[in-house]
Amino acid sequence: MFTSIAFWLLAVIAVVSGAAVFRVDSMARATYALAVSFVAVGAILLLFDLDYVGVITILMMMMEMAIMGVFMIMFMGMNPALMPMDMVHSKKASAAVSLSVFVMLSALALLIPWPSRRGSPDGDVTAALGEALMESKMLVMLVISSILFATIVASLVLANPGGRYGQASDGAIGGKQRARHPDGGGK
Amino acid sequence: MPMIEPVVQVSPLWVVAAAVLLGILAMSGAAFNGVLARREQTGGPLPATVRTGRSAGALTPLVETARLLRQRRRSSIAADALLWRIGIGGLIVAALLMVTVIPLGRWTVADLNVGVVWFNAMDVMVWALVWMAGWGANSAHSLIGGYRFLAQALSYELPLMFALITPAVAAGSLRVGDVVAAQSSLWFIVTMPVAFLIFCASVVAFSVWGPFSSAAGSDIAGGILAEVSGVDRLLLLAGRYALLAAGAAFAVPMFLGGGAGPVLPDWAWTLVKTLLVLGVLIAVRRRLPLIRPDRLAVPAWMIVLPVVLLQILVVSLLSVRS
Structure with a gap:
């Protein structure tokens, strides 16, 4: 209820x-x-x-x-x-697309022969869902996810944070680190 | 050390008591800040000209509440009142939702099996709330404050997430009660001091406090606080203290062994530890300089994030070995 x-x-x-x-x-x-x-x-x-x-x-x-x-x-x-x-543009085309997608999805939801429940839900539903989705690829995904994250952090660490106008943390982007005077003298 | 008893879920009606307790903790935080401000004014090296508006000391929260409740509420032209009010009132709500999963001794209002993630989701709510508080006023200064907070959030959130995951990894569970139980022999602050420090810093950051308060900085006329007065200002300021208090309270089950301690009952130890952490977080404001969000990004991603990952690695190896 x-x-x-x-x-x-x-x-x-x-x-x-x-x-x-x-x-x-x-x-x-x-x-x-x-x-x-x-x-x-x-x-x-x-x-x-x-x-x-x-x-x-x-x-x-x-x-x-x-x-x-x-x-x-x-x-x-x-x-x-x-x-x-206004939050909408191409009104007619987008209305047609969204209406047809809505009709299609709701028709699917109503017409599909949903299977009836067999047995009872697993104790740990999250783990059961994960296994149902991933099956034997679970271990691969677990390993890959940490490698992916390590790659993101490593590429940020390796990326040159400095630019010709100084450090990126000071608001500068691109080029060499040391600021140079236009007439070549350097400063 | 007495044996820690398992955490039990109490009736949902106790949520009222939890809210009152959070209010008292937030008030004591504000009172402590008032005492520090008073001491700075009377004993400090400040010139006499700066000593305008004397602090009311420990009475500050009461005096300020009375003052702000009598003050007129400011409105600005073409303000987005809906989002503004949600942002202003939401901080306290987020803090209240945080404390529902924090056990007081062995009682908890909601013994969620994903309590750690719940706390994390609530602190992410603060991203939206602070930005809305900045956006709603239709004022350049407060909008800049809102943007500053999001820029800062990008730096502290990932380290905070990993600092929260570290105790969960050691306990093998996302349930806060299990994390407390896993510390029966050794508090996690001993095995994961780095995660504890990062967690505390992140609490200060999502509470827009001290070194991480540039969203409400005086260089932008108070930022998110620039256009709020009366009850709105009261809610926003109280929300910051409530977030600090909720964050300090969450450090207790995560790193400080929950209610474990000699002589006193476990609920009292939870409160004592919470007040100690809260006191340190409040005092930090007068010890550390303000950090600009754009300068925070590089150290946060280059140093803090790899360090907290190493912390997790160490903790994982320790828990695999045992």
Whole structure:
């Protein structure tokens, strides 16, 4: 009972805030409407007892949206992102695409012959889901993920942080480290 | 040392007590800061001209609350009131959600099996909240404050995540209660001092405090605090203290053995340890200079991140061996 109420409530929040992304008139509000939608989806995952996946979805999506908001506003150029603006363009084409995708997905969800439950859920649902998705590739993925992360950090450490106008940490980018005077004398 | 008893989940109604306790901790943090400010004003080397607006000492939180509650709320032109209010009021909510997974002695409000990740998700909420508090006012200075916080967050968040994972690796569980139980023979601060230090620094950073308070810096007229007054300012300032208190409280089960200690009951030890950590975090403000977020990025990614990864490696090897 509680689960059904919570599910429907969260589902409505997810869909309504998802729609709000296109109805609001500011980049900041659109970004955080999307964040609310994702958080609701993360909370729905918690209802499936997928605690880890649910909480990590909320964590990742909040982080992502916080950064995305900055980029959305930055790349709008001039300053329309700071003013009220329309969140939609190519209205007819995008309405057609989104409607057909919605019809297709909901038709799939309704018409597919869902299998009935056999047995009971595993004690550790997160591990069971991971094994169901990865199977024998689990060990490979575990190893690769740490190598990938080490590569990111190592490439940052190796990348030249200095530029011709000084250290990147002082706000300079590109070129050699020492600043030179235009007439070649150096300083 | 007495044997640590397993953490038990109490009735959800106790969440009210947890909120009151967090309020008291945040107030004592603010009071301690007031005492330090008072001492600096009376005994310090500052010239007399600087001694305007004397601090109320230990009474600061009460005096400030009374003052701000009577003050008019400022509004600015074309403010994004919705996001502004969410950002201002949200910090306290994030801190409250953090303390739900922190055991007081052996009682906890929510014994989540992913409690460590829960704390982490709540501190990521602070990214959005501080930025919204900066954005909402439609003022250049507070917007710069919001951007500064996100730039700083990019530097502290990954080290913080790994500092949180380190005790979880040693305990083999993301449940806070299991992390406490794994410290029955040796506190994790002994085996992972680096992770502890990084965790404490990150708590200071997500609370926009001390060396990491450039988002509210005086060079940008107070940044995220520039346009808030009255009850809004009260909520924002209280939210910072609440975040500091929640962070200090989380250090106790993660690194300081939870409620373990002689003579006193375990809940009292949790509070004593929390207050000690909180006191240090508060005092740091007057000891360390402000760090610009753009200068923080290089040391955070080049030095702190590899160091915390080494810390995890050491801890992993120790737990494989035992």
